[in-house]
Amino acid sequence: MLVLLVRRCSSALVLAAVAASLGYLLAGAGLDPRARLESARPRPPQAAIEAELTALNLNDRTPLHTRYLTWASGAVRGDFGRTLRGAPVSGELPRRLRTSLFLLLPGTVLGAVLGVLLGAFSALHPGTDKALTMLSHVLLATPVFVLAVLLQLGAQHVNAATGTHLFQWTGDGTGLASRLQHLVLPTVTVALVQAALYSRYQRSLMRELVEAEHVKAARARGLGLHRAFFKHGLRVALVPTATFFAYDLGLLLLGAAFIEQAYGRHGMGAWLLDSLREADPHPVAACIALAALLVPAATVLAGIAHRVLVPGSRA
């Protein structure tokens, strides 16, 4: 078990390292911080620009591989260099990550749980199944940035109809209650997409369970349909879902940009986009390195989940 996990994890780590390096090299080769500094008004003297670029390890007169080695030797120790304004990337990173996680994690977990329950339920009740399938089809066809704005339109109608400020979504809010209030709409957005995804997935897994031997055996022993399904069937059907969920978490940050853009938050996704626009390579590389590192983390998580759900398994 442990050996297998380590082996799987190490190949994922290699992938993460390659992805992070590729991210740095692309950002380093493609973005042009020199032009950014030179376009400042009043234009600083050439020597000052050179000194600044060299100090930041961004000078394009230095060969890319030398810059890469300097960056990589820092990155493995958790130092991702400095932004163009001179602030350390590692100082900003936790703050950005926290914003993203608060924005996305509750919705992801809620949506997964809801989706699994709905999927399992609809597999047993053909009446609700049709309606749920339709709904999930429509939800999955709606891009998340469209869904976010549609929810905002709906929330605005509710606010206008009730004459209150029940829903708030722009900015972070101040104080705990207001902060939570501001998180409602983003959480609902993420949860809806996730629930649609998971309900379809779980439904298909449960449909196959109707034929499974152990569920038939449980039914033959006199267990009711729901008991047989939820006590004996769901546990097994949760194994692929748990793996799916772990990878879903791993890819979470890649999707953050859309939710953050739609709700005007400043998390990882917004940071990546802003840094790309400002031609600032170090934050870009840090974002990609973090996103890449989440994949081996997901591998470990999936292994643990599998272990918990199927005691005695070797994978």
Next chain:
Amino acid sequence: MMGLAHPLRRRARHFRGFGRLRPREGGPARRAARDRAAVCGAVLLAALLLLALSGAAGRDWRALDLTALREPPSARHWFGTTGTGRDMFALSLRGMRRSLAVGLAAGLLATAIAAVAGAFAGLVGGLADRLLMGAADLLLVLPGVLLVAVLAPEGASWGTVVLLLAAFLWPLTARAVRAQARALAEREFVLAALYLGASRRRVVLRHLLPNLTGLLVADATVNVGLAVVGESGLAFLGFGVRPPDVSLGTLIADGTSAATVHPWLFVPPAVLLTLIVLAVNLLGDGLHRVLDRDP
């Protein structure tokens, strides 16, 4: 959420195929005609195509009506007008044609790359297989926005967008193709062809690809949907095509900020985009049910 949802959704679908037993009578076309979801998708898609191609006749999407600035929908301007007096109906249809064209080109290109890469990886195995699949994994981790920003910082041309979308879509299909090619490679008729002295190239082109057609047709459909969403996603993040040209994505991006005040700037392109994706997904799912069986 896009980068996250789509690769996983793909995996979900492949699980669904297990253990499903249905009568197989009738050819693929006849079975597809019986699949209600696929028929709904096809009809919806045909209607949208018709609308895109014919609906804007007589209206110029570049025309400015200075007597109607940012006006709500009316008899003269069915979807209202923008702040510069452009007709939203004509703009939306123009965007739809653009999005469909990009989606079709990128989806088909991605499927073609995936077919060749996946079939060779599955058949040759060894180092080539590991390299190709490693590249596929890598592309799933790297955010697509990065490549666009690096390659086209000032806004991309249509050709660049198509190439980039194809580059990010092929790994998903390539994995499925590889798995099926590996299964096929052990079948008797492929072995027979190899023992008869047929070249690898010939085996792939004449024996493997024809047997992968079902999977490829279904996947191409899904890829077109993903490409349409991907294009509008890039545009929404501000890395779309250069103005003054429009796509559904750029229209949505422009309409988003004013959506609560002037909803007609946002709703038409958003609804059209959702309908396109819905139609393509329904058709793709149905085709998968009908065509993508174990060979």
